[in-house]
Amino acid sequence: MVISDSVLFVAGMVINLIFSLIIVRGIYYPHRRAQDYVFTFMAFSVVVYLIMGLFTSVELSIGAGFGLFALFSVLRYRTDTVPIREMTYLFVIIALPILNSILFGSGQYVNMVLSNLMIILVLWILEKKWGFRYEQCKLVRYERIELVRADMRDELIADIRDRTGLPVTKVEVIEMDYLRDSADLMISYDENAPLVPKDPSLVSPLQNNPDQLPSIGITGQ
Numbered sequence: 001m002v003i004s005d006s007v008l009f010v011a012g013m014v015i016n017l018i019f020s021l022i023i024v025r026g027i028y029y030p031h032r033r034a035q036d037y038v039f040t041f042m043a044f045s046v047v048v049y050l051i052m053g054l055f056t057s058v059e060l061s062i063g064a065g066f067g068l069f070a071l072f073s074v075l076r077y078r079t080d081t082v083p084i085r086e087m088t089y090l091f092v093i094i095a096l097p098i099l100n101s102i103l104f105g106s107g108q109y110v111n112m113v114l115s116n117l118m119i120i121l122v123l124w125i126l127e128k129k130w131g132f133r134y135e136q137c138k139l140v141r142y143e144r145i146e147l148v149r150a151d152m153r154d155e156l157i158a159d160i161r162d163r164t165g166l167p168v169t170k171v172e173v174i175e176m177d178y179l180r181d182s183a184d185l186m187i188s189y190d191e192n193a194p195l196v197p198k199d200p201s202l203v204s205p206l207q208n209n210p211d212q213l214p215s216i217g218i219t220g221q
């Protein structure tokens with residue numbers, strides 16, 4: 001029995017939609033529950049596959065695929081800055097329907113399924129952070145400027161750990177403001193390490209006068 005082109009087109013679109021849902025709902029959504037990005041990813045997946053499905057020639061499909069990548073490489077969201085993780089998922093969601101359309105259209109069904117499963121496996125492993133230890137960074141405004149000295153780095157890190165409870169491993173001075181007696185610091189910490197308990201030995205004598213107590217403000221990501 002000969003299967004019509006319309007049935008094959010719909011079947012390919014459904015398969016692409018299933019794999020896209022696995023990536024967006026099963027891998028991305030549990031870690032980043034952002035409605036706008038979920039909407040964008042699914043819309044891109046469906047629309048790109050539909051566009052690719054209009055081309056019956058493999059050569060035209062490949063050319064259109066590179067054209068879409070060139071278009072989206074210069075595309076900028078003016079209303080908000082897209083984080084690098086979301087941009088990576090967007091790239092994957094754009095590449096997936098192009099790959100599926102070309103492989104499905106040329107009858108390479110096994111290669112299509114294997115390629116999709118490999119992409120899903122890699123994304124899942126990366127999100128599970130197996131074999132990796134990541135550091136998070138935050139930009140903070142620090143007011144005990146007397147500790148922002150090269151010979152007091154250990155005291156500075158200990159004080160920031162005590163104030164924030166974060167297992168800080170590194171501190172980088174971004175900017176110092178002597179007029180306001182403050183400094184902008186970029187702190188790095190291991191996100192998998194346990195929080196640092198309060199150390200009574202680091203309590204400042206100024207705690208007897210809360211109005212004079214120096215503070216630390218987290219201003220970054």
